[in-house]
Amino acid sequence: MSRRSLLRALGAGAAGAALAGCGVPAAFVEPGERAGRDSSATDHTLHFANWPLYIDTDDDDESKRPTLDAFSRRTGISVTYTEEINDNDEFFGKISPALMNRQQTGRDLIVISDWMAARFVRLGWVQEMDRAKQPNVAKYLDPQLRTPAFDEGRLHSVPWQSGITGIAYNRKKLGREIRSTGELWADDLRGRVTLLSGLDESFALLMQGDGVDITRWTADDFHTMCEQVEKRVRSKHIRRFTGNDYIKDLATGDVLACQAYSGDVIQLQADNPDIEFVVPEEGAELWAESLMIPNLARHKRNAERLIDHYYDPEVAAELAAWVNYVCPVPAARDVLASSKGEETAALAEDPLIFPDDAMRERLAIARDITSEERMDFAKKWNGIVGL
Helix, strand or coil: CCHHHHHHHHHHHHHHHHHHCCCCHHHCCCHHHCCCCCCCCCCCEEEEEECCCCCCCCCCCCCCCHHHHHHHHHHCCEEEEEECCCCHHHHHHHHHHHHHCCCCCCCCEEEEEHHHHHHHHHHCCECCCCHHHCHHHHHHCCHHHCCCCCCHHHCCCEEEEEEEEEEEEEHHHHCCCCCCHHHHHCHHHCCCEEEECCHHHHHHHHHHHCCCCCCCCCHHHHHHHHHHHHHHHHCCCEEEEECCCHHHHHHHCCCCEEEEEHHHHHHHHHHCCCEEEECCCCCEEEEEEEEECECCCCCHHHHHHHHHHCCCHHHHHHHHHHHCCECCCCCHHHHHHCCCCHHHHHHHHCCCCCCCHHHHCCEECCCCCCHHHHHHHHHHHHHHHCC
């Protein structure tokens, strides 16, 4: 089971507490206060905080992480790797006191979802990276991920992995294809559809189903979407809202169609080839979870080197073969295609890891919910979902 799906449900309770500090003016850190003394030249260490199940491990020894171990052997930099990020809001609450008070977090590199990364950028809590020292990032980063609205030019963030929020369904049990988001509301799916419970995970695909350009959606678009979802909740068309448990519902047949993440479906298909993933005709959301260097990190240069290591196409291919999300390094596709292993080589042709041009035309990165919008929008959405 993937990292993203396994832990998706954990964050609802922490959201309210985390939001309270999000727009506090005193929390903003000016550019001149973000950099600390970098000990990288003399202290060859690095603290990397990531999500569980989000890096390759050795088949015979799960404590070994081949791509990370290769970096340490090549550079002499010892990496303390912790799987401590179980939820964006929970992690925000964990390190925000230090960042707000201009203190070290004890971490040199973190991975958070882009909607949360947007909050860190707005608050001035992460450092700008030196791209001159990251030639692989400069050369190989997926062009479609280079200019998110929250971090123009990707100066403060680099995608770790990317993915698509689309529709998964059981084609055999449903007895037909699904090609658009609107088809979720057909009569034969009444009571057999689930949506994601998280506001940031769910809203974009639903707006796209209404023909909205999610790169520039408005408050009116949001409220229209909420009214439609609320109506389908009352009519019992929507079975429920889920976190990671949509995987179980889809696998057992209790649900025939649902909002889903591309990486999860690749793993589901290994056990059930009747499960299909759809990027709807009207579009789907492309998202990323990104590497960032917190303020006052003691090993900034070491962190920049590790990021660039993972943008070597050979390394990116090794990681992609294990995590099965959209690879942010398109050049890794040729590496996988040349693999002598049949299953590994087949990953190069999987559009959920390397989207083709036709699919890319239907993918968009959603405008983030601003700090001014978030409180009211979250209250509205959570009332519908029942959080």
